[in-house]
Amino acid sequence: MAWAAAVMLASLVVLALVGPLVWGASADRPDASAVLQGPSVGHPFGTDNLGRDVLARVLTATRPSLLLALAAVLLGAGAGILLGASTAVLGRRARRLTAGLINLLLAFPALLVAMFLAVVFGAGAAGAMLALAAAGVPGFARLTQTLAAGVAGTDHLAAARVLGLGRLRLLGRHVLPNIAEPLLLSTTTAAGTSLVALSGLSFLGLGVQPPGYDWGQLLNQGLDRVYAEPLPALAPGLAILYAALAFQLLGEVLAGNAARRGPAPRTPAPTPAPWGSPRPKAGGGPAEEGLVLQVEDLHVELPTPDGPIRPVHGVSLALRPGEIVGLVGESGSGKSLTALAIADLLPYGARVSRRTLRLLGADLAALAPKERDRHLATGLAMIFQNPASALNPALRVATQLTEAVRAHRGASRAQATAEAAEALRRVALPPAVLRSRPHQLSGGQRQRVMIASGLMVRPGLIIADEPTTALDVTVQREITRLLSEIRRDTSAAILFISHDVALVGEFCESILVMYAGTIVETLPADRLADGARHPYTRALVASVPDLTADRDRPLPTIDGAPPDPLTPAPGCPFEPRCPRRRGHCADHTPPLEDLAADHRVACWYPVPVAADPETVAAS
Numbered sequence: 001m002a003w004a005a006a007v008m009l010a011s012l013v014v015l016a017l018v019g020p021l022v023w024g025a026s027a028d029r030p031d032a033s034a035v036l037q038g039p040s041v042g043h044p045f046g047t048d049n050l051g052r053d054v055l056a057r058v059l060t061a062t063r064p065s066l067l068l069a070l071a072a073v074l075l076g077a078g079a080g081i082l083l084g085a086s087t088a089v090l091g092r093r094a095r096r097l098t099a100g101l102i103n104l105l106l107a108f109p110a111l112l113v114a115m116f117l118a119v120v121f122g123a124g125a126a127g128a129m130l131a132l133a134a135a136g137v138p139g140f141a142r143l144t145q146t147l148a149a150g151v152a153g154t155d156h157l158a159a160a161r162v163l164g165l166g167r168l169r170l171l172g173r174h175v176l177p178n179i180a181e182p183l184l185l186s187t188t189t190a191a192g193t194s195l196v197a198l199s200g201l202s203f204l205g206l207g208v209q210p211p212g213y214d215w216g217q218l219l220n221q222g223l224d225r226v227y228a229e230p231l232p233a234l235a236p237g238l239a240i241l242y243a244a245l246a247f248q249l250l251g252e253v254l255a256g257n258a259a260r261r262g263p264a265p266r267t268p269a270p271t272p273a274p275w276g277s278p279r280p281k282a283g284g285g286p287a288e289e290g291l292v293l294q295v296e297d298l299h300v301e302l303p304t305p306d307g308p309i310r311p312v313h314g315v316s317l318a319l320r321p322g323e324i325v326g327l328v329g330e331s332g333s334g335k336s337l338t339a340l341a342i343a344d345l346l347p348y349g350a351r352v353s354r355r356t357l358r359l360l361g362a363d364l365a366a367l368a369p370k371e372r373d374r375h376l377a378t379g380l381a382m383i384f385q386n387p388a389s390a391l392n393p394a395l396r397v398a399t400q401l402t403e404a405v406r407a408h409r410g411a412s413r414a415q416a417t418a419e420a421a422e423a424l425r426r427v428a429l430p431p432a433v434l435r436s437r438p439h440q441l442s443g444g445q446r447q448r449v450m451i452a453s454g455l456m457v458r459p460g461l462i463i464a465d466e467p468t469t470a471l472d473v474t475v476q477r478e479i480t481r482l483l484s485e486i487r488r489d490t491s492a493a494i495l496f497i498s499h500d501v502a503l504v505g506e507f508c509e510s511i512l513v514m515y516a517g518t519i520v521e522t523l524p525a526d527r528l529a530d531g532a533r534h535p536y537t538r539a540l541v542a543s544v545p546d547l548t549a550d551r552d553r554p555l556p557t558i559d560g561a562p563p564d565p566l567t568p569a570p571g572c573p574f575e576p577r578c579p580r581r582r583g584h585c586a587d588h589t590p591p592l593e594d595l596a597a598d599h600r601v602a603c604w605y606p607v608p609v610a611a612d613p614e615t616v617a618a619s
């Protein structure tokens with residue numbers, strides 16, 4: 001198929017180039033002695049009403065037919081792609097308006113729109129071409145809008161947003177390159193459709209006007225006497241079929257190649273992209289000296305088809321320079337949403353409120369949006385769980401590492417590249433990695449690149465959201481060691497999110513235990529194993545297998561399931577699963593209270609210090 005497409009397209013290109021030179025003269029030369037003749041040796045497809053050779057005219061018409069079709073499709077695709085992609089970067093209201101406009105335009109059949117506009121623009125080659133281009137805009141806009149929404153939900157775009165890149169740069173660097181392939185395929189096949197449509201307009205007398213001619217107009221002329229002489233009509237018809245087939249085949253070949261390379265690294269999402277999370281409510285408690293991050297009373301509300309849920313409520317936490325704090329909890333306890341709320345990366349539709357949110361001393365609510373983006377971009381680095389999706393598959397490592405410093409500090413390319421090489425050295429990767437693309441690296445190398453990317457802006461806070469979950473155990477160890485070294489060398493504070501209690505206990509200095517959207521216990525890591533007081537923390541610790549566990553007995557688990565966020569109940573959220581619950585617990589939510597200077601627990605009946613975790617779990 002590839003060969004057939006190549007040969008057909010090459011023949012069309014050659015015909016378009018040489019056709020007018022070779023056959024132009026005989027195509028335009030009238031011959032009164034040969035008017036309306038049928039096929040003969042001199043005129044294999046007959047002559048027209050002025051005695052001109054039909055075959056010569058069909059071959060000469062290759063150039064205008066192809067050029068007009070290509071111009072129409074390129075103009076339509078260009079405008080449609082710009083319109084569709086803009087929905088990913090516009091503000092909420094403008095995005096809705098643009099999406100509505102695209103929906104409205106799509107409601108009209110493209111060919112009818114083209115005919116209507118061709119009349120409005122005036123019959124002629126330029127009018128027909130512009131009309132067809134305009135009619136193609138909504139289709140391309142919708143396709144681009146859907147594809148861009150898919151990319152907008154990916155981690156690598158979130159990572160780029162954390163770096164504070166401008167919207168145009170995000171669009172040009174991170175959105176369009178990742179959707180270029182399907183757009184190219186669609187443009188190729190649309191060229192064939194455009195050729196047929198343009199010939200249709202000429203056939204109806206709305207396209208190319210005499211003395212000019214294209215295949216559509218020749219078809220029209222031939223059709224007048226198709227019953228007497230079918231060949232003069234058949235020749236331009238065959239030419240249209242041949243060219244349209246060539247473009248379709250090319251599209252098939254490109255699509256087949258794309259499918260063989262494997263699934264695209266993105267999934268188109270049905271809804272517009274979550275670009276800007278809603279601005280948090282203003283306000284702020286008093287700043288505490290020397291804190292890198294100060295969060296008080298953070299709430300997140302998310303819309304769901306069954307009504308809004310509040311997966312994070314009343315979370316407070318604080319990190320000092322150089323401190324490593326672990327945030328643990330079961331899947332769905334709200335750890336990631338807490339991190340995303342801090343980084344202003346919550347999905348579209350999410351609502352945030354908090355009393356205080358300060359990063360490196362600055363109250364984020366008090367900053368203008370641009371300033372806040374910049375502050376977040378330079379003060380905070382996010383490391384995501386899956387480095388394969390958090391890195392942009394279309395860009396080389398060098399580009400991904402350097403773009404933040406180039407955007408924010410105006411660093412030259414050479415200077416930024418030197419800094420990127422230094423950042424790679426710090427994560428124990430050779431400078432040659434700069435030239436690689438993410439798929440050429442191993443999982444551990446990619447995570448190191450992610451960390452290096454975060455280091456480029458010299459952040460005061462690193463939020464690592466399950467950074468080792470997608471890696472094997474030995475690489476996990478390397479990454480945690482690397483983070484420890486970075487903390488030591490740069491004094492950055494690290495919020496380490498994980499559901500792996502054992503890892504967090506070993507790697508962090510203090511632990512925040514989260515359950516059903518709230519912090520239920522905070523304690524020093526060295527007390528996690530036997531000093532935890534909340535029954536949930538105890539049960540989490542007890543469910544960690546170790547090498548001495550009896551392998552004949554099933555692993556301890558926590559019976560029951562976390563509460564459904566759609567139906568929040570009063571009282572302690574852990575009450576239904578708690579072995580120590582009493583009547584009081586079901587109706588009254590326990591506050592997070594100090595047990596010691598560095599130990600707080602939200603439980604009416606904390607486990608006594610000496611209690612054995614396995615006994616608690618068993619009970």
Ligand SMILES: Nc1ncnc2c1ncn2[C@@H]1O[C@H](COP(=O)(O)OP(=O)(O)OP(=O)(O)O)[C@@H](O)[C@H]1O
Nearest residue numbers: 302304311330331332333334335336337338347499
């Ligand atoms: N975009 C969203 N829309 C609706 N609900 C969401 C959305 N994102 C998360 N949730 C819900 O919010 C709750 C908390 O999710 P979150 O991702 O913060 O949990 P987590 O503790 O990080 O879990 P995991 O360890 O599995 O990543 C879950 O119940 C989840 O289903």
